[in-house]
Amino acid sequence: MDKKDTDKIMTNDFPRREFIKNASLATLGTLLGGKIVFAESFPKGLIPEALLLEESPFTISGKNNGLIVLNDRPINAETPPHLLDPNVTPNDIMFVRNNGIPPKEVNVNKWTLTIEGESAEQTKTYTIADLKSKFKEYTYQLTLECGGNGRSEFTPPAKGNQWTTGAVACPNWTGVKLKDVLKDVGIKSNAVYIGYYGKDTHLSEDPTKVVISRGVPIEKAMEDEALIAWSMNGEEIPYMNGAPLRLVIGGWPASTSGKWLSKIVIRDKVHDGPKMGGKSYRIPKNGIAPGTKVPDEDYEIIESMPVKSLITFPKTGAIVKANQEFEVRGHAWAGDLEVKAVDVSIDFGSSWISCSVTKPVNRLAWQHFSTKITLPESGYYEIWARATDIQGKSQPMVLPGWNPKGYLNNACHRIAIKRL
Amino acid sequence: MVKLSDKEKDALKQINSKLTNLIIVLVLFLGGVRLMLYPPTFLENSSQQIVKEEIDPELIEQGIHVASGLIAAEGYELVNQNCGNCHSYKLVTQNRNTKEGWLETIRWMQETQKLWDLGENEDPLLNYLSTNYGPEETGRRKQLVVTEWYQLN
Missing domain, CATH: 1.20.5 (Single alpha-helices involved in coiled-coils or other helix-helix interfaces)
Structure with a gap:
């Protein structure tokens, strides 16, 4: 391995197991600061087998240990509600949702983004430096929530990662407007949709298989807040969240915000990449009884996410003293819409207390609610939070309509409290 | 000299x-x-951290096959043989479904994820999954489970 390659690995995240597996003794020598002279006689037990074990506990690069790992291949992890308390989600707190294996090498200087497709006037390729120099930079705080957030509550159960409440985040994203780049390439008048492709690879390790390639209608892509982002909260995007380049389409299922972004296609029809069809990120057009089978053609693509809120303080399980006043606070968001009101209940929804709610810092950013509560007598309580969007739609107290893949559970969030 | x-x-x-x-x-x-x-x-910046000790691939503790986390009931070896190649066993253990539901998942993986034909192992595998990872009726809302009560200051 020459010096240049070593530099590349050292400046980029690199899955350790892969690294150890691929490392020759010469590579190890480079790491140790010298060539290994007697590679043949080097002790065989130097790399313990345990390093290579498949099913082993681990933490995720750049992520808080408090994240709950749902799945370690592909890596998927969610954030417990109390860790989401900051108004702007820190980098190490944001959930991780992977459909495949993240790219093994991320070289920021060589990374390119190509725009093409039937409805593109031309094919054009940009480096990240090109994007930074050619287009104006913008920063927006944008809410990303996995379409399957809350899936774990549905019965009959829906297959997939069993997210509870933690597949949501709202950090600051910096990049260029998707529409500025699309316009620079040229959009034909027949454009209908955009689709993305990323550099992650398929779980089956078949290099010809695309992991996921979703997108949004051209109108959504042309919104001011749709970004091609290279930065999160002023820092590099965490490797697991799509560094060095990703789409950020606030308010829609986060699967529309492609990670490790390398290509965008401007389509003259609804994009048909993997996970655009079938039951993926789609729900039955008409309401169905729980457990009903629905033919694929009767599904529609999920667009805006529904109104929802999360109590981030106190953490569930709090014990308060008699007459102790405490703050209840959290965030609320409503897909493409704004949140009009948030109410909390301490009596299982019999009565509601109106909270103060902030305005969003920009469109598609979550809002913050808070109120002060004193519990009237000793005993067990649940605090429920219910947000209402500007069109008057509120979160349901019980599970919303069942759907086969368990999407869009926006039932009110609840925490348990005891008063002494 | x-x-x-x-x-x-x-x-x-x-x-x-x-x-x-x-x-x-x-x-x-x-x-x-x-x-x-x-x-x-x-x-340290890598995506995955390391275990401190080697896990015995045969070890079963409190009815759980330790290396995979699977319930060590009749047929779990079939899951070990057929399901751990592409994805984590956590994707199995966190899911619940009926025999029919698990079969649907297997068919989906065969159609889109390159899972092989399970042949005569399919039925015992489905029996293991639906018996040990069958659905629980939790109604329209689950009870809250608190793992740790603490004093709020």
Whole structure:
């Protein structure tokens, strides 16, 4: 391995197991600061087998240990509600949702983004430096929530990662407007949709298989807040969240915000990449009884996410003293819409207390609610939070309509409290 | 100065070179040990951390096959043989479904994820999954489960 390659690995995240597996003794020598002279006689037990074990506990690069790992291949992890308390989600707190294996090498200087497709006037390729120099930079705080957030509550159960409440985040994203780049390439008048492709690879390790390639209608892509982002909260995007380049389409299922972004296609029809069809990120057009089978053609693509809120303080399980006043606070968001009101209940929804709610810092950013509560007598309580969007739609107290893949559970969030 | 014969010189050279080799191997070995104990920071940046000890692939504790986390009931070996190649066993253990539901998942994986034909193993595999990872009726809302009560200050 020459010096240049070593530099590349050292400046980029690199899955350790892969690294150890691929490392020759010469590579190890480079790491140790010298060539290994007697590679043949080097002790065989130097790399313990345990390093290579498949099913082993681990933490995720750049992520808080408090994240709950749902799945370690592909890596998927969610954030417990109390860790989401900051108004702007820190980098190490944001959930991780992977459909495949993240790219093994991320070289920021060589990374390119190509725009093409039937409805593109031309094919054009940009480096990240090109994007930074050619287009104006913008920063927006944008809410990303996995379409399957809350899936774990549905019965009959829906297959997939069993997210509870933690597949949501709202950090600051910096990049260029998707529409500025699309316009620079040229959009034909027949454009209908955009689709993305990323550099992650398929779980089956078949290099010809695309992991996921979703997108949004051209109108959504042309919104001011749709970004091609290279930065999160002023820092590099965490490797697991799509560094060095990703789409950020606030308010829609986060699967529309492609990670490790390398290509965008401007389509003259609804994009048909993997996970655009079938039951993926789609729900039955008409309401169905729980457990009903629905033919694929009767599904529609999920667009805006529904109104929802999360109590981030106190953490569930709090014990308060008699007459102790405490703050209840959290965030609320409503897909493409704004949140009009948030109410909390301490009596299982019999009565509601109106909270103060902030305005969003920009469109598609979550809002913050808070109120002060004193519990009237000793005993067990649940605090429920219910947000209402500007069109008057509120979160349901019980599970919303069942759907086969368990999407869009926006039932009110609840925490348990005891008063002494 | 003592004059050495060519033979003696050769012997000394050999000792010298053997000593050097020994020192190099020792230094490399210690370096290797250091690498394991205190990994360089760029390795810390990696996506996956390391287990401290090797897990015995045969070990079963409290009815759980430790290496995979699967319930060690009749047929779990079939899951080990067929399901761990592409994805984590966590994707199995966190899901619940009926026999029919698990079959649907298997068909989906065969159609889109390159899962092979399970042949005569399919039925016992489905029985294992639906018996040990069958659906629980939780109604329209689950009870809240608090793992840790704490004093709020």
